[in-house]
Amino acid sequence: MNNKLAVFVLSLLFILAGCNSVEEGVEDTPLENQRIVSLIPSNTEIVVEMGLEHRLVAVSTEDDYPESIVDNTDLMKLNAFELDEEALISLEPTHILAHESAESVYGDILDRVAEATEAEVLVVDDAESIEDIYTSITNIGEFLNEKTAAERLNESIERDINIQSSIFEDRAESIDAFVHISPQPELYTAGGNTFISDALSEIYIDNAFEDLEGYPAVSAEDVAERNPDTLISIVGMEDAALAESIENTPGFSELAISEAENQCNISPDLLSRPGPRIAEGLKAVGRCVYE
Amino acid sequence: MNRHAAVLFLVILMTAALSLLIGSADLFELTRTQWQNIIFNIRLPRVLSAAVLGATLAMSGVVFQVVLRNPMADSFTLGMANAAVLGSAAAVTTTLPLFARPLFSIIAGLLALFIVLAAARRLDTAYRPETLIIIGVLLGAMMSGVLYIIVLIAPAQTESIARYMFGSLSGSSYEVLLLTAALALLSGIILHRSGRALDLLNLGDARAYSLGVDVKKVRPLLLITASIPPLVAISFTGMVALVGIIVPQMILYFRPLMFRPLLILSALYGALYIIIVDTVGRTIIAPIQIPTGVMVMISAVPLFIFLMYKRVLVSRR
Numbered sequence: 035m036n037n038k039l040a041v042f043v044l045s046l047l048f049i050l051a052g053c054n055s056v057e058e059g060v061e062d063t064p065l066e067n068q069r070i071v072s073l074i075p076s077n078t079e080i081v082v083e084m085g086l087e088h089r090l091v092a093v094s095t096e097d098d099y100p101e102s103i104v105d106n107t108d109l110m111k112l113n114a115f116e117l118d119e120e121a122l123i124s125l126e127p128t129h130i131l132a133h134e135s136a137e138s139v140y141g142d143i144l145d146r147v148a149e150a151t152e153a154e155v156l157v158v159d160d161a162e163s164i165e166d167i168y169t170s171i172t173n174i175g176e177f178l179n180e181k182t183a184a185e186r187l188n189e190s191i192e193r194d195i196n197i198q199s200s201i202f203e204d205r206a207e208s209i210d211a212f213v214h215i216s217p218q219p220e221l222y223t224a225g226g227n228t229f230i231s232d233a234l235s236e237i238y239i240d241n242a243f244e245d246l247e248g249y250p251a252v253s254a255e256d257v258a259e260r261n262p263d264t265l266i267s268i269v270g271m272e273d274a275a276l277a278e279s280i281e282n283t284p285g286f287s288e289l290a291i292s293e294a295e296n297q298c299n300i301s302p303d304l305l306s307r308p309g310p311r312i313a314e315g316l317k318a319v320g321r322c323v324y325e
Numbered sequence: 326m327n328r329h330a331a332v333l334f335l336v337i338l339m340t341a342a343l344s345l346l347i348g349s350a351d352l353f354e355l356t357r358t359q360w361q362n363i364i365f366n367i368r369l370p371r372v373l374s375a376a377v378l379g380a381t382l383a384m385s386g387v388v389f390q391v392v393l394r395n396p397m398a399d400s401f402t403l404g405m406a407n408a409a410v411l412g413s414a415a416a417v418t419t420t421l422p423l424f425a426r427p428l429f430s431i432i433a434g435l436l437a438l439f440i441v442l443a444a445a446r447r448l449d450t451a452y453r454p455e456t457l458i459i460i461g462v463l464l465g466a467m468m469s470g471v472l473y474i475i476v477l478i479a480p481a482q483t484e485s486i487a488r489y490m491f492g493s494l495s496g497s498s499y500e501v502l503l504l505t506a507a508l509a510l511l512s513g514i515i516l517h518r519s520g521r522a523l524d525l526l527n528l529g530d531a532r533a534y535s536l537g538v539d540v541k542k543v544r545p546l547l548l549i550t551a552s553i554p555p556l557v558a559i560s561f562t563g564m565v566a567l568v569g570i571i572v573p574q575m576i577l578y579f580r581p582l583m584f585r586p587l588l589i590l591s592a593l594y595g596a597l598y599i600i601i602v603d604t605v606g607r608t609i610i611a612p613i614q615i616p617t618g619v620m621v622m623i624s625a626v627p628l629f630i631f632l633m634y635k636r637v638l639v640s641r642r
Contacts, residue, residue, distance in 0.1 A: 218495075218496055219484070219488065219493055219495045219496040220484075220485065220488060246612070250612065250613065251612075251613060251614065252349075252612045253348070253349050253367075253495065253607065253611070253612055253614050254367050254495070255348050255349055255350040255363045255367045255368070256349050256350060256611075256612045258350065258359060258362050258363050258367065259349075259350035259351070259355060259359065259363065261359060282496075282498065283496070284366050284367040284370060284371070284495075284496065284497060284498065285362050285363060285366040285367040287366070288358065288362045288366065289362070
């Protein structure tokens with residue numbers, strides 16, 4: 035009899051516990067109790083720039099900015115390509131910031147984690163323009179209940195981009211650039227509908243592959259045919275390795291982009307992340323191309 | 326035979342010339358320096374590399390099939406191609422100079438060949454072709470696993486896994502072309518001169534021995550000579566499989582031949598085959614480039630199954 039009672043009491047407890055947590059989920063988490071997980075560097079940078087670094091409980095292993103993120107040993111570093119579901123659940127996150135580009139990789143896992151922990155998930159869309167970056171930030175702001183911080187961040191990015199735009203306005207000669215995303219033998223570039231291409235147009239640089247979409251692989255002869263004036267490399271190679279790679283790509287040695295003065299080696303973190311440092315990336319490109 | 330070879334050579338020249346004229350860039354809209362650059366620095370080395378790669382893979386296939394008396398033997402089914410790309414990837418993660426790459430590929434490829442032959446002999450005293458091939462393909466799969474680990478550990482130095490698994494001629498340069506062409510020519514001459522010994526080997530070890538072939542010595546020497554050029558080629562391009570089987574076996578399907586004419590025709594048809602599939606691969610959905618290895622797989626596997634269906638690819642003993 036005692037046993038039966040114990041089972042009854044226990045199951046009652048479980049049911050009550052269940053009800054309890056459901057109710058908790060409905061309420062908005064108090065801001066300071068937010069436990070944010072960010073799974074892509076650009077989102078992490080946005081969260082940090084909004085002044086919410088202290089609410090982060092986990093980031094991805096790719097996230098390397100700012101330094102304080104890397105140095106913070108309390109912050110769990112998750113491999114976004116092999117997401118550790120158990121580790122993520124044990125963190126009890128309240129807000130998970132994912133990205134469209136990796137949805138196919140971890141979409142199912144996040145669904146299960148959200149069910150287990152009642153965390154809310156925001157999948158940030160791929161940015162195809164600067165405007166899309168602002169939208170991403172606004173969405174993240176609404177998601178985290180920090181609309182003003184998001185607005186302020188957007189204003190400051192816009193101001194920085196306008197500054198760069200006005201600096202290079204006068205020297206606007208027509209410059210055709212080849213955006214170098216991965217080296218020979220798989221030459222990937224940025225097509226027209228990308229935020230990289232849109233950002234470059236802010237400082238009057240035309241994309242040699244504007245007519246293609248997304249991030250296509252192109253052949254060496256396509257590049258030779260379009261004969262761009264300058265190379266904007268965001269591979270993240272050393273200068274010497276980049277020069278050698280370009281020189282050794284069939285057909286490139288006779289193009290303008292094989293000359294050192296026409297090669298801009300830009301840190302990929304600045305130009306390939308749809309985040310707050312895009313203006314800094316434009317500054318680096320503008321200086322290299324025009325000065 | 327000579328006429329056949331001469332006609333084939335002409336066809337290769339014409340195909341190669343046509344291949345020089347087509348590509349993702351439209352030559353007629355370009356300036357003189359631009360089209361010269363595209364033809365001489367991009368397309369010509371690529372077409373020549375395709376010819377050399379096809380010829381060397383097909384030649385080595387002929388020799389493997391005769392020496393091992395196994396119509397399904399080639400650098401891929403013996404696990405050597407996987408070993409060669411593994412060696413190539415391992416070499417770039419070290420600080421060794423550039424020539425380490427083909428050298429590592431040769432060593433790894435020959436080692437794989439040795440392991441496969443030894444294991445097959447141990448497992449199956451009857452030495453059936455299937456045993457050898459299954460072991461070769463499995464060992465190859467295992468080495469692809471190891472290759473993936475290397476790519477995971479050193480992503481910055483290595484290329485993407487797809488690039489290793491499906492070879493591509495897109496980075497062809499004259500230096501690499503010269504090296505592989507010289508090796509292919511040298512190996513081809515040696516193999517051609519060993520034609521009599523190879524024909525005798527085809528009769529079986531006992532008869533070959535009684536007719537004056539030192540089987541124990543000749544067999545490994547021929548295998549090594551035939552292995553080196555394709556291993557070097559693969560170390561630069563990545564995996565290109567099955568050419569060594571389908572080219573000679575398709576020729577044999579239409580007409581049985583002695584070793585020497587088979588070697589020459591295989592080299593020529595191999596060259597033509599790779600030129601054609603690579604040209605199609607780089608133009609059909611341009612500017613997206615389909616790697617050579619993918620085009621070969623797509624075209625070769627149906628032919629392989631056809632040959633199996635026609636009972637060409639079965640043991641002849």
